[in-house]
Amino acid sequence: MKHIVLAVFCLFSLASCSxxxxxxxxxxxxxxxxxxxxxxxxxxxxxxxxxxxxxxGKTLYKKGYGAANLDYNIPIKANSMFSIASVSKQFTxxxxxxxxxxxxxxxxxxxxxxxxxxxxxxxxIRIKHLIYxxxxxxxxxxxxxxxxxxxxxxxYFDIDECISTSLTEEKLQFKPGEKWxxxxxxxxxxxxxxxxxxxQSFSEFSKTRLFxxxxxxxxxxxxxxxxxxxxxxxxxxxxxxEYLDGYNEYGIKLKKEGKYIQHPRNSPHYxxxxxxxxxxxxxxxxxxxxxxxxxxxxxYDLMHKTITFNHDRSNQAFGxxxxxxxxxxxxAWDGGDxxxxxxxxxxxxxxxxxxxxxxxxxxxxxxxxxxxxxILINEGILK
Numbered sequence: 001m002k003h004i005v006l007a008v009f010c011l012f013s014l015a016s017c018s019x020x021x022x023x024x025x026x027x028x029x030x031x032x033x034x035x036x037x038x039x040x041x042x043x044x045x046x047x048x049x050x051x052x053x054x055x056x057g058k059t060l061y062k063k064g065y066g067a068a069n070l071d072y073n074i075p076i077k078a079n080s081m082f083s084i085a086s087v088s089k090q091f092t093x094x095x096x097x098x099x100x101x102x103x104x105x106x107x108x109x110x111x112x113x114x115x116x117x118x119x120x121x122x123x124x125i126r127i128k129h130l131i132y133x134x135x136x137x138x139x140x141x142x143x144x145x146x147x148x149x150x151x152x153x154x155x156y157f158d159i160d161e162c163i164s165t166s167l168t169e170e171k172l173q174f175k176p177g178e179k180w181x182x183x184x185x186x187x188x189x190x191x192x193x194x195x196x197x198x199x200q201s202f203s204e205f206s207k208t209r210l211f212x213x214x215x216x217x218x219x220x221x222x223x224x225x226x227x228x229x230x231x232x233x234x235x236x237x238x239x240x241x242e243y244l245d246g247y248n249e250y251g252i253k254l255k256k257e258g259k260y261i262q263h264p265r266n267s268p269h270y271x272x273x274x275x276x277x278x279x280x281x282x283x284x285x286x287x288x289x290x291x292x293x294x295x296x297x298x299x300y301d302l303m304h305k306t307i308t309f310n311h312d313r314s315n316q317a318f319g320x321x322x323x324x325x326x327x328x329x330x331x332a333w334d335g336g337d338x339x340x341x342x343x344x345x346x347x348x349x350x351x352x353x354x355x356x357x358x359x360x361x362x363x364x365x366x367x368x369x370x371x372x373x374x375i376l377i378n379e380g381i382l383k
């Protein structure tokens with residue numbers, strides 16, 4: 001379904017005012033301006049958003065707007081658990097970074113050392129080609145499932161099926177490093193490498209080696225759809241003709257009555273997605289990128305490392321992209337899926353982080369981040 005965004009990697013342009021004010025306090029005025037961006041969602045009859053803003057490790061503002069679950073009128077809060085779609089990629093890449101620092105693997109290591117099926121390709125795919133989305137592997141949603149079922153997340157599928165489907169292709173799309181091509185299977189393969197090196201499941205490795213040391217105690221890899229996750233939000237899409245037609249394309253016939261479509265996630269795929277977390281934990285992760293308490297400078301540098309290949313996309317790092325916001329350096333990634341919209345953006349030079357998570361598929365979290373950033377510039381929080 002091409003006209004409904006599933007997973008988006010976007011470099012966006014943010015228009016903002018360059019006027020700086022002397023007031024650097026996070027005042028009621030600033031909070032009211034931010035609240036106004038979410039005013040039509042600030043009720044329990046609508047899905048909504050959780051937001052968080054921090055500077056140099058200090059949380060400036062966090063709030064929830066709308067309902068986490070429309071069946072029971074449960075409000076969204078800062079500790080509500082959201083699937084964050086492709087924002088997950090930086091955490092997969094972070095786990096690989098830890099193994100690189102320990103000299104257990106390198107960016108130049110051939111992936112076939114861990115995934116023998118890749119030996120059939122004449123061109124060597126290396127770890128760096130997976131991390132930087134330049135492997136030439138065809139991503140699974142572009143291919144047909146053996147069962148004939150669609151890849152919509154209403155249907156069950158796991159990363160083993162995704163990987164096997166992609167690797168049934170006898171040829172790569174291009175020689176590794178020649179083109180940039182967004183591919184979730186790249187990051188699924190990284191989880192397999194992590195498991196083979198560590199002897200742990202990816203979910204256990206990420207928990208013990210990454211999330212627990214960072215005290216991200218409400219963050220997990222959702223690799224089991226039957227797991228109970230407290231405070232988890234329910235994803236929704238609008239019940240519009242566009243969405244109804246989109247679901248119909250995937251073989252899901254829905255009624256026209258009602259305002260929202262509830263969209264449970266029945267496919268435990270991860271690596272390229274699969275992280276469930278909270279605003280509070282994302283701010284902890286972002287704050288560490290300022291303090292460098294976990295991992296030190298070496299981890300920070302590796303997470304932000306860019307490489308030049310034989311294509312013009314040179315701003316990608318470890319599940320992150322480096323960009324520009326009205327003359328200010330930004331580090332970000334955003335994600336979208338059925339009933340999910342997310343973005344985590346940092347201004348590394350100013351130590352500012354903005355996280356916006358939504359349980360509405362058309363939530364366009366990145367636009368909300370843009371609006372918050374404009375307010376922070378106008379009020380002098382961002383110089």
